Amino acid sequence: MNNKSKKRKLNIIIVIIILIPCCFLLKSSINNNEERKIIKNNYISLENLGDVNIATVEEKINKKHKLNDEKDGDNSKEISNKIYFEQSVFMGDSITEGLDFYDIVNKSSVIAKKGQGLVQAKESVSVLANINPQRVFVLYGMNDLKSSENSDDFKSNYIKLVKDIKQTVPSAEIYLQSLTPVQAKVQQENNSFSQDRLDEFTQAIIEVARKESVNYIDIRPMLENREDLFEQDGIHFKADFYGLWLDDLKTQLKI
Template structure:
């Protein structure tokens, strides 16, 4: 998965991060064709959006794996608002409780499972959700005033699923996650609306995402922190 700090031992081989730009429509100028003034205005607009999100989510922490880590990797949120890493599972995230407590956020968004479903055990879903429940319990104990929201595992492209068939379990895992959220009385957000318009949000591996995905994600979540 995204290699910012270390290679994930759960995936076969290493996945190179390629920040390729989306293909432009024929009638639309590419960035090289924009006038300097237009490029400056476009950059200012993107910067304003990022600044707005950083302010809005300043009391939040996103806990997760390398997909979540993309928020700070792409500078959409500050590193202090992201507690994530490549290969992280619900079990591994249990070790982050002390650091999470130190940051003392008002809102905690958890997005784990993309690595969990690849875990080499007889029932990865059952194993993961058991540790997910432990994680929620510890957060409630250490940060009783914090709001906890679970985010669904994001889909992968058909090519990525062809290469790794276990990604075909994502919908089943997300259903289990929804049931867990209900049982633990925490928030639950289905991220599928982000992908409903068919935009090309994926990076070259079909698993991770370009910066646009993260701005859409935060736009979807902004009402949770108001």
């Protein structure tokens, strides 16, 4: 490349460097010393370009673009749950209701009702037909612990629910989730929520997943040593839980 061509290319690069910060700065008025300082620094940098070769300039431009891409990636995380799960439906009780209450996912992605167990859940299955989701995440059991005498009845009702979901949305992937833990004070006050019973009913969910050839996700590990995520009743969860829950689901889906 001759000197004339190099000079022309350098001029083009200089123009680009000038335009990039200017495009952003023109979006808002230059109304503070910080913005004036940025412009001044840009001009100082341009004055020093005469002693810099083209390869060095190009390298700096590439680094600038890389940093901008990384920043864009960070911003996308703020909306990633709504986007990631926009073709999914979450079925459950009041715990799942929190996804809608705290605006974690789109309202259309939540089919949940306070106090609902597996028997009542069958009434909600018909709603899936209109949504036609790609994935259905199921989280029932806390109310069934109080209403079911044993895990056999729980298992039987769960199988019926899964069969209904399959029939309604045959192309959807179904994910059964473990029961969520409760705090020690709840177990002490109510035998229905004893650890043995929680483990027994969760094992029943695992067996249903195997029998019906659907997916199972254990969400209990993410709650270990996280007493701070529980509401005062020791069963339900604060807002912070829901983002962590969905992030955990995304991680497990990629495994």
